[in-house]
Amino acid sequence: MDGWTGRLLRVDLSTGSIAKEDVPKKILEDYIGGSGLGAKIFHDEVSPDVDPLSPENKLLIMTGPLTGTLAPTGGRYMVITKSPLTGIWLETNSGGQWGAELKFAGYDGIIIEGRSEKPVYLEIFDGEVTLKGASSVWGKTLGETTAVLKEAVKDDDAKVLAIGPAGEEGVLTACVVNELGRAAGRGGSGAVMGSKNLKAIVVRGTGSVTVAHPKEFKESVVKSLAMMRENPVTGTALYAYGTPVLVNIINTNGIFPTRNFSTGVFEGAENISGEQMAATILKKKTACFACPIACGRYCSVKAEFEVEGEGPEYESIWAFGAQCGVDNLPAIAKANYLCNEYGIDTISMGNTIGCAMEAYERGLLKDTGGLVLNFGNTEAMLEAVELTGKNEGIGKMLALGSKRLAESVGEPGLSMSVKGLELPAYDPRGVKGQGLGYATSNRGGCHVQAYMISPEILGLPEQLDRLAIEGKPAFVKMLQDFVCMVNALGMCEFTGFALGADEYAALLSHAVGREYTVDQFMEAGERLFNLKRMMNVAMGVSREDDTLPERLLTTPMPEGPVAGHLPETEKMIDEYYQLRGWNPDGVPADEKLSELGLLK
Amino acid sequence: MKHTLLFDHGKCTGCRMCELACSFEHNGEFSPARSRISVLSLGGGVDMPISCLQCEDPACMGVCSSGAISQKDGVVSFDAELCTGCRLCMMACPVGSPSIDPVLKRAVNCDLCEGEPACVEFCPFGAVEYVPATHSALVNKKRIAERLSAIWGE
Numbered sequence: 104m105d106g107w108t109g110r111l112l113r114v115d116l117s118t119g120s121i122a123k124e125d126v127p128k129k130i131l132e133d134y135i136g137g138s139g140l141g142a143k144i145f146h147d148e149v150s151p152d153v154d155p156l157s158p159e160n161k162l163l164i165m166t167g168p169l170t171g172t173l174a175p176t177g178g179r180y181m182v183i184t185k186s187p188l189t190g191i192w193l194e195t196n197s198g199g200q201w202g203a204e205l206k207f208a209g210y211d212g213i214i215i216e217g218r219s220e221k222p223v224y225l226e227i228f229d230g231e232v233t234l235k236g237a238s239s240v241w242g243k244t245l246g247e248t249t250a251v252l253k254e255a256v257k258d259d260d261a262k263v264l265a266i267g268p269a270g271e272e273g274v275l276t277a278c279v280v281n282e283l284g285r286a287a288g289r290g291g292s293g294a295v296m297g298s299k300n301l302k303a304i305v306v307r308g309t310g311s312v313t314v315a316h317p318k319e320f321k322e323s324v325v326k327s328l329a330m331m332r333e334n335p336v337t338g339t340a341l342y343a344y345g346t347p348v349l350v351n352i353i354n355t356n357g358i359f360p361t362r363n364f365s366t367g368v369f370e371g372a373e374n375i376s377g378e379q380m381a382a383t384i385l386k387k388k389t390a391c392f393a394c395p396i397a398c399g400r401y402c403s404v405k406a407e408f409e410v411e412g413e414g415p416e417y418e419s420i421w422a423f424g425a426q427c428g429v430d431n432l433p434a435i436a437k438a439n440y441l442c443n444e445y446g447i448d449t450i451s452m453g454n455t456i457g458c459a460m461e462a463y464e465r466g467l468l469k470d471t472g473g474l475v476l477n478f479g480n481t482e483a484m485l486e487a488v489e490l491t492g493k494n495e496g497i498g499k500m501l502a503l504g505s506k507r508l509a510e511s512v513g514e515p516g517l518s519m520s521v522k523g524l525e526l527p528a529y530d531p532r533g534v535k536g537q538g539l540g541y542a543t544s545n546r547g548g549c550h551v552q553a554y555m556i557s558p559e560i561l562g563l564p565e566q567l568d569r570l571a572i573e574g575k576p577a578f579v580k581m582l583q584d585f586v587c588m589v590n591a592l593g594m595c596e597f598t599g600f601a602l603g604a605d606e607y608a609a610l611l612s613h614a615v616g617r618e619y620t621v622d623q624f625m626e627a628g629e630r631l632f633n634l635k636r637m638m639n640v641a642m643g644v645s646r647e648d649d650t651l652p653e654r655l656l657t658t659p660m661p662e663g664p665v666a667g668h669l670p671e672t673e674k675m676i677d678e679y680y681q682l683r684g685w686n687p688d689g690v691p692a693d694e695k696l697s698e699l700g701l702l703k
Numbered sequence: 704m705k706h707t708l709l710f711d712h713g714k715c716t717g718c719r720m721c722e723l724a725c726s727f728e729h730n731g732e733f734s735p736a737r738s739r740i741s742v743l744s745l746g747g748g749v750d751m752p753i754s755c756l757q758c759e760d761p762a763c764m765g766v767c768s769s770g771a772i773s774q775k776d777g778v779v780s781f782d783a784e785l786c787t788g789c790r791l792c793m794m795a796c797p798v799g800s801p802s803i804d805p806v807l808k809r810a811v812n813c814d815l816c817e818g819e820p821a822c823v824e825f826c827p828f829g830a831v832e833y834v835p836a837t838h839s840a841l842v843n844k845k846r847i848a849e850r851l852s853a854i855w856g857e
Contacts, residue, residue, distance in 0.1 A: 173727060200719075309736035311726065311730070312732065312733045328827065387748035387750075388716055389748065390716035393719065394716075395720065397716040411747070
């Protein structure tokens with residue numbers, strides 16, 4: 104098969120059985136791969152009311168048809184499961200090298216089910232797949248685990264994906280990390296993996312990925328690479344300063360959420376900017392597999408906080424920076440490093456600490472075990488991360504995420520989350536399309552399912568008035584469908600700054616040997632988005648969940664260039680549902696489902 | 704004029720597009736295991752592309768007992784028909800360039816793509832260059848060696 108390998112691994116941890124299954128071509132063509140194919144499998148195999156941390160929940164790790172090819176950024180994998188943090192659909196993806204290595208081993212993905220009695224790890228060496236005891240690495244951090252398992256496999260090219268102590272401990276914001284510094288960060292997939300007693304997946308692949316039309320595929324790659332090179336974001340800015348290039352841009356626009364979203368202007372932004380990073384702690388620019396952008400930042404801090412490794416990237420800088428009132432870049436790098444070692448989502452961690460800091464300052468959170476959780480207290484922030492990673496002391500409360508934390512102190516409104524997933528680094532009061540994107544993302548408070556910052560702030564592919572609501576529902580819908588496809592292909596969303604549906608459709612068509620017109624490409628994306636929504640509806644999501652935290656909806660931005668503004672999300676919802684072909688409760692109508700081939 | 708590849712670890716980001724381009728050029732498929740250029744990620748932020756440096760007096764050719772390795776117009780050439788897969792060339796090469804192709808089961812090595820190396824074409828960062836093997840290129844090598852010794856010498 105071209106593009107796809109057409110083969111999945113199914114690992115039942117309860118019985119220890121390992122099976123290789125072929126996927127029907129029609130399923131691949133309709134659901135593409137990555138989180139698309141993952142959605143189809145999850146929908147067909149898992150009950151919507153499954154307890155996320157029970158053996159009945161499944162954890163899918165999927166690549167796409169372009170993973171392992173020369174398609175720009177074709178190296179990603181997606182983790183699919185029911186989130187223990189939000190109780191709804193979760194897809195979360197990562198770059199690095201691991202996804203491509205799995206493809207070269209011969210698999211489009213892995214379906215992990217059941218629960219092992221004892222801690223185990225999965226070792227994949229091309230066709231040889233074995234479950235091995237993980238007692239030597241259970242309880243160990245990512246750094247230790249990766250080193251031990253790489254040594255055990257005796258192949259320097261093997262790639263390690265693992266959870267840290269946080270995932271083992273059931274921290275609801277625990278993530279999956281590959282090659283030390285790349286994470287499928289959001290929604291607690293690490294806790295699901297931990298609940299299955301699966302510590303790691305080591306993979307080495309010496310096979311190949313073929314494409315159906317080599318000459319045309321190469322031409323599409325060359326064209327796409329040229330467009331990315333000429334684009335100011337993918338060709339210049341992200342290479343020069345990494346994603347932290349956004350710190351100054353977003354702060355200047357007055358939407359850099361500060362101190363638990365109490366304002367959008369952070370006085371210390373300059374100190375934690377991409378420019379500051381480049382001038383101080385940056386050691387090396389790094390790229391994921393097959394990526395011509397290289398937004399990765401390998402940093403080294405020698406002074407107060409000794410730390411060396413990948414990151415921090417923009418969202419992490421914000422989470423441990425402005426959100427916690429901290430303007431100390433080395434301390435932020437340390438917090439990011441601790442999250443990578445313990446295996447915790449940086450966005451949810453920093454956001455939750457910011458929430459706890461507000462609760463502490465307002466006297467609502469008293470029992471912190473002596474931790475002085477004032478905004479700006481870097482030592483307390485770092486201690487909070489450590490305790491969460493170990494699930495000890497106040498960390499036990501932080502491990503549950505901001506929604507449960509805010510509820511437990513009697514002030515649910517303090518949680519800056521949507522559907523239980525902590526919001527990222529853009530205040531929706533000054534980017535109204537992004538607000539709608541947050542409200543309607545299938546996995547909750549997340550920016551990447553519809554990155555409206557691109558048109559609303561960066562002017563790509565066109566400049567939209569960020570404070571207007573006209574036309575935003577249609578744009579959000581288009582971006583959501585489009586991102587469903589990027590995450591199905593196995594590429595990075597950052598390519599979207601430069602490439603359009605034409606380029607992706609051409610790459611896909613020439614890889615798999617079946618023509619996708621742009622319309623068919625976007626329709627496939629719409630199918631995937633609706634399939635995920637159907638699962639969410641079955642899991643209890645309705646109109647009342649498609650909203651933002653009340654603070655943001657009702658308190659106008661207090662200062663800066665967007666002072667006085669509100670997100671106006673509720674004014675856009677009906678139009679959005681209409682465009683989606685959903686009923687006023689946010690449920691996909693039969694007519695739409697039938698049109699997309701989703702009606703049984 | 705004799706040309707060689709020139710590698711700059713300072714520019715290499717570890718994206719491995721050179722490996723994909725190489726296997727695609729030679730085998731029509733994407734497979735780092737079949738690539739004749741490899742990016743070594745050594746940790747500590749060091750990524751280093753390595754491939755044949757086209758020695759004037761190739762050690763691989765000297766140890767090859769089956770006559771599979773020759774040199775023509777300054778390019779070291781491997782003959783899969785004659786190769787027995789004994790791996791002596793891999794041991795002898797100072798940079799470990801030759802490798803056993805996992806499909807052919809015979810030693811393969813960089814052939815400079817008849818003067819238009821695919822790895823050079825697809826490296827987005829200019830970390831692999833195709834340069835004349837003259838004095839100016841040697842100066843570049845010396846510069847790289849100094850930077851490497853600064854990192855590895857610690």
